[in-house]
Amino acid sequence: MTATTTTGPLSSPTHAAHVAHLEPVLTARHVSIEYEVDPPVRAVDDVSLTLHRGEILGLAGESGCGKTTLAYGLNRLLKPPAILRSGEVTFHDANGPDIDVVSLTGDALRAFRWDKVSMVFQGAMNSLNPVISVRKQLGDVLTTHRPQMGRKERDARSAELLELVGVDPGRLDSFAHELSGGMRQRVMIAMAMALNPQVMIMDEPTTALDVVVQRGILREIMRLRERFNFAVVFITHDLPLLLEISDRIAVMRAGRIVELDTSESVYARAQHPYTRQLLNSFPSLTGDRGSFVRTGVSQDAPEQEAS
Amino acid sequence: MSSLEVRHLVKEFTVRNGVRRGTLRAVNDVSFTLEPGKTIALVGESGSGKSTVARMISQLETPTSGEILLDDQPVGRRGRALAGYRHQVQMVFQDPFASLNPYHTVAHHLERPLQLHGVASGDGLERAVHDLLERVNLTPPELYAVKRPHEMSGGQRQRVAIARALAPGARYLVADEPVSMLDVSIRLGVLNLLARLQREENLGVLYITHDLATARHFSDEILVMYRGDIVERGPSDDVILNPQHEYTRTLLAAAPEPSRHGRLREEVRAELAAS
Amino acid sequence: MTDTDTTTPTTPVTRSGVRQMMPSMSGKLLAGLILIGAIVLFAIVGPWVTQDPRSSDNDALLPPQPGHWLGTTSLGYDVLAQLAEGARGSLIVGVSAGVVAILLALLFGVVAGYLRGWTDEFLSLVTGIMLVIPGLPLMIVVASYLQVRSLWVVALILGVTAFAGPAVVLRSQARSLRVRDYVSAARVAGEKTPRIIGVEVLPNLLPLLASQFLFAIVLAILGEAGLSYLGLGPNGSITWGTMLNEAQGGGALTRGAWWWFVPPGLMIALFGTGLSLVNFAIDEIVNPKLRLAPAAAKSVREARKAGKDKLGRRATPTATADPSAPAGRPESDGAAPDQKERVDV
Numbered sequence A: 001m002t003a004t005t006t007t008g009p010l011s012s013p014t015h016a017a018h019v020a021h022l023e024p025v026l027t028a029r030h031v032s033i034e035y036e037v038d039p040p041v042r043a044v045d046d047v048s049l050t051l052h053r054g055e056i057l058g059l060a061g062e063s064g065c066g067k068t069t070l071a072y073g074l075n076r077l078l079k080p081p082a083i084l085r086s087g088e089v090t091f092h093d094a095n096g097p098d099i100d101v102v103s104l105t106g107d108a109l110r111a112f113r114w115d116k117v118s119m120v121f122q123g124a125m126n127s128l129n130p131v132i133s134v135r136k137q138l139g140d141v142l143t144t145h146r147p148q149m150g151r152k153e154r155d156a157r158s159a160e161l162l163e164l165v166g167v168d169p170g171r172l173d174s175f176a177h178e179l180s181g182g183m184r185q186r187v188m189i190a191m192a193m194a195l196n197p198q199v200m201i202m203d204e205p206t207t208a209l210d211v212v213v214q215r216g217i218l219r220e221i222m223r224l225r226e227r228f229n230f231a232v233v234f235i236t237h238d239l240p241l242l243l244e245i246s247d248r249i250a251v252m253r254a255g256r257i258v259e260l261d262t263s264e265s266v267y268a269r270a271q272h273p274y275t276r277q278l279l280n281s282f283p284s285l286t287g288d289r290g291s292f293v294r295t296g297v298s299q300d301a302p303e304q305e306a307s
Numbered sequence B: 001m002s003s004l005e006v007r008h009l010v011k012e013f014t015v016r017n018g019v020r021r022g023t024l025r026a027v028n029d030v031s032f033t034l035e036p037g038k039t040i041a042l043v044g045e046s047g048s049g050k051s052t053v054a055r056m057i058s059q060l061e062t063p064t065s066g067e068i069l070l071d072d073q074p075v076g077r078r079g080r081a082l083a084g085y086r087h088q089v090q091m092v093f094q095d096p097f098a099s100l101n102p103y104h105t106v107a108h109h110l111e112r113p114l115q116l117h118g119v120a121s122g123d124g125l126e127r128a129v130h131d132l133l134e135r136v137n138l139t140p141p142e143l144y145a146v147k148r149p150h151e152m153s154g155g156q157r158q159r160v161a162i163a164r165a166l167a168p169g170a171r172y173l174v175a176d177e178p179v180s181m182l183d184v185s186i187r188l189g190v191l192n193l194l195a196r197l198q199r200e201e202n203l204g205v206l207y208i209t210h211d212l213a214t215a216r217h218f219s220d221e222i223l224v225m226y227r228g229d230i231v232e233r234g235p236s237d238d239v240i241l242n243p244q245h246e247y248t249r250t251l252l253a254a255a256p257e258p259s260r261h262g263r264l265r266e267e268v269r270a271e272l273a274a275s
Numbered sequence C: 001m002t003d004t005d006t007t008t009p010t011t012p013v014t015r016s017g018v019r020q021m022m023p024s025m026s027g028k029l030l031a032g033l034i035l036i037g038a039i040v041l042f043a044i045v046g047p048w049v050t051q052d053p054r055s056s057d058n059d060a061l062l063p064p065q066p067g068h069w070l071g072t073t074s075l076g077y078d079v080l081a082q083l084a085e086g087a088r089g090s091l092i093v094g095v096s097a098g099v100v101a102i103l104l105a106l107l108f109g110v111v112a113g114y115l116r117g118w119t120d121e122f123l124s125l126v127t128g129i130m131l132v133i134p135g136l137p138l139m140i141v142v143a144s145y146l147q148v149r150s151l152w153v154v155a156l157i158l159g160v161t162a163f164a165g166p167a168v169v170l171r172s173q174a175r176s177l178r179v180r181d182y183v184s185a186a187r188v189a190g191e192k193t194p195r196i197i198g199v200e201v202l203p204n205l206l207p208l209l210a211s212q213f214l215f216a217i218v219l220a221i222l223g224e225a226g227l228s229y230l231g232l233g234p235n236g237s238i239t240w241g242t243m244l245n246e247a248q249g250g251g252a253l254t255r256g257a258w259w260w261f262v263p264p265g266l267m268i269a270l271f272g273t274g275l276s277l278v279n280f281a282i283d284e285i286v287n288p289k290l291r292l293a294p295a296a297a298k299s300v301r302e303a304r305k306a307g308k309d310k311l312g313r314r315a316t317p318t319a320t321a322d323p324s325a326p327a328g329r330p331e332s333d334g335a336a337p338d339q340k341e342r343v344d345v
Helices: A013-020 A067-075 A106-112 A134-145 A151-164 A169-173 A181-193 A211-228 A239-245 A263-269 A273-280 A291-295 B050-057 B079-088 B106-116 B124-135 B141-145 B154-166 B184-201 B212-218 B236-241 B246-254 B263-274 C017-021 C027-049 C079-115 C117-132 C135-145 C151-162 C164-178 C181-189 C193-229 C240-249 C258-286 C289-305
Strands: A024-035 A041-052 A056-060 A082-092 A098-100 A117-120 A199-203 A231-236 A248-253 A256-262 B004-017 B020-034 B039-043 B065-070 B089-092 B172-176 B204-209 B221-226 B229-235
Touching: A013 A248, A013 A256, A013 A263, A024 A067, A041 A056, A041 A067, A041 A082, A041 A231, A041 A256, A056 A067, A056 A239, A067 A082, A067 A117, A067 A199, A067 A231, A082 C289, A106 A134, A117 A181, A134 A151, A134 A169, A134 A181, A151 A169, A151 A181, A181 A199, A181 A211, A211 A239, A211 B246, A211 B263, A231 A239, A239 A248, A239 A263, A239 B263, A248 A263, A248 A273, A256 A263, A256 A273, A263 A273, A273 B184, B004 B050, B020 B050, B020 B065, B020 B204, B020 B229, B039 B050, B039 B212, B050 B089, B050 B172, B050 B204, B079 B089, B089 B154, B089 C181, B106 B124, B106 B141, B106 B154, B106 C181, B124 B141, B124 B154, B154 B184, B154 C181, B172 B184, B184 B204, B184 B212, B204 B212, B212 B221, B212 B236, B221 B236, B221 B246, B229 B236, B229 B246, C027 C079, C027 C258, C079 C117, C079 C151, C079 C164, C079 C193, C079 C240, C079 C258, C117 C164, C135 C151, C135 C193, C151 C164, C151 C193, C164 C193, C181 C193, C193 C240, C193 C258, C240 C258
Parallel strands: A056 A231, A056 A248, A117 A199, A199 A231, B039 B204, B039 B221, B089 B172, B172 B204
Antiparallel strands: A024 A041, A024 A082, A082 A098, A248 A256, B004 B020, B004 B065, B221 B229
16 A cells, blocks of 8 residues: 555554454544635544544644644544534434434534543643633632532532542642643543543644653543543654554544554554654653664755755 | 853742732753763753743843853853854754745755855855755755745754754754654654764753653663753663663653563453552 | 645745735725725825915815815814814824834833843833823823923823733733744754844734734824824814814814814724724734634635535524534644644753
């Protein structure tokens, strides 16, 4: 299979065998998202993806590849000038019939969002409202989606959520600037978990954090996943991280998924040249010391203006 | 024997907490020596003080105490002496967009250091600018010289920043996280460029980063900083493969390692099963 | 713009730094420029083609008619001629005062903000005092102290009493720009401070400076009108303010001579409007989102009408209007690279 195939992402028989006995929870088919600017930009190009119950799907790619746009599209969070050109997104509810996400409106959309699928945004550390307390923000989520909950119940649930993500419930009355980066991230995860969603989409949740704090957050996410069995779409450019923690990896480039396989396969037998290029960009920490990096021989290609 | 040495550097900041003032000791007794042709990596997380060390060496901050010696002489801090220091010691900044003035062209950014340090002037200026661009692989140079920062990608901007740092003919380069804000697939390209330039010019490079993997592959010696102190130092392979200090071990354990696939999940499962 | 190394090749476009900062033409900008242009043209050409504004040979209080298109005043001066001469006077005062205010604001704002330390403390003290002292009473005191007040003296007074506001704004911007990496890089490269302020920092303040300058002009013209109304304006010159003063003294309102006071008042209002419209256009340079967001919403609406948006076929409100999404508002993808936010000590 050549790299320029348009018949879909490169995959392997291992992958097919792996997904054969898994139950899908979110299916996207032929999704295309465009930015209505002049000239129009196709950010997501005919992407089909299936997320299975309880799995961690890593979505790898560099900036501009469309991974964040795809995440927003799955979630119905597209902002002008982005439009969904074509495609279907189906959510396979564990407690009910399948939901056609694209055609949801009004109350149904509200009921779907955050309840079935929630999201932790990129730059989440700056996504907390700086002028209201954590208690109020968690409370807002509950008020909107569970209006029948009383105040005491909400507070109890908020405290429970903070404990779940490893933050001292005493910090409920803190404001965003009083929390460290790692804690803010945990609060964002708590907010995303508030309604026990079946799918959580995380867009670069640990990118701006120190590696030690990052490891703590990842551990927390794993723990929560073991307990509540939600599926995770983990979007990041840090391929070694995905190789370590995810079940399957989708590599995105210029709006298309170029490779979709199990983590082991991607690590051991990456097929697409771009995947290999990405893998080669991360020198191994404890393996052989790659002398090619120091002497600058093989990868020092001239920066040409030619296409 | 030429060298750039820092001895017992200390930097304290005063922090105001309402009415009260306190001091924050960002850098606490740091010493090391940069030699031509060698790379030292300064590794640490945010808050470790590594960027403050970089700023002190580039004389953007004055140390609270301690000294910086260039070729065994205390460095000049003003006037001629400072200009002479700047001729020898230059810096590449972390953010490729913020380190270039959005108002000016690439040519302006490169011309100024060339003129200030008497490397080129008048008619020879344009030629010198093109030479620099070619050395950092931005060809054809005529095309890049007239561009403005927002017309270039991150990798290209960082190459311009490297060219600017080389313009005065420096012998020592402080690279403050030069690739952490670049796309993954072009990071190695830029690091390779730095490595090549180091070989060609016999530069002494201080490579500041939080990424242990590139620190190991790119440098001869690693210094690990934690909250202002150097907690471990040694040849790169030694520090990475045989860490002594607990913090270094924690850092190494926390870094993503693809060969440990699935281990985190098993640990978590075991934890939950045990509780 | 993608942040990879494979940017599409384009032919090099050499544009000077100032041109790249110019606002793009829009309805607002065009309207503003037309208003300003027309009034400036009137001020330049008007006095040559109208009668002598100081000749009282005409009948008094004539309503608008051929020969006196805006009528005459109670002393027989032709209003149109006075309006043209007044335009010149007001604009000279306004622009000069604006220039004085901006030059002072540059010193007390940009220099103070960049240098910090004791220079900043001292300059900010002066700015603070000027900020706190009420402008109009100060102007009145200074103006009444001087018996002979030319246009330039009035402009100077207005400028000096008006610099504090822009100075504060420019100072905070200069302080913020000072810690930008490109300023640090210039210092490391060996640039001297005056050059850094002039060549690196100032060009990036141009939109802000321009907007403050236009504001200062508006305030100066209004201030001059106020001073003249109180009889403390320029002696011997005609400005829109002096016209209003004389109109009030000559009982124009009670006599129903609307053609005397409406034109100067209208001119002040129109000129101020024109300047403000241009200011809005400048705002859009400083904050591009102001321009882009409405355009983005419009292009999506058009796409929906053309049937291109699958979501739009249901005729539903867009996702962004939905209040149930919590505090984290998504930034649209494809915006400027915003990767890491590491804060290093």
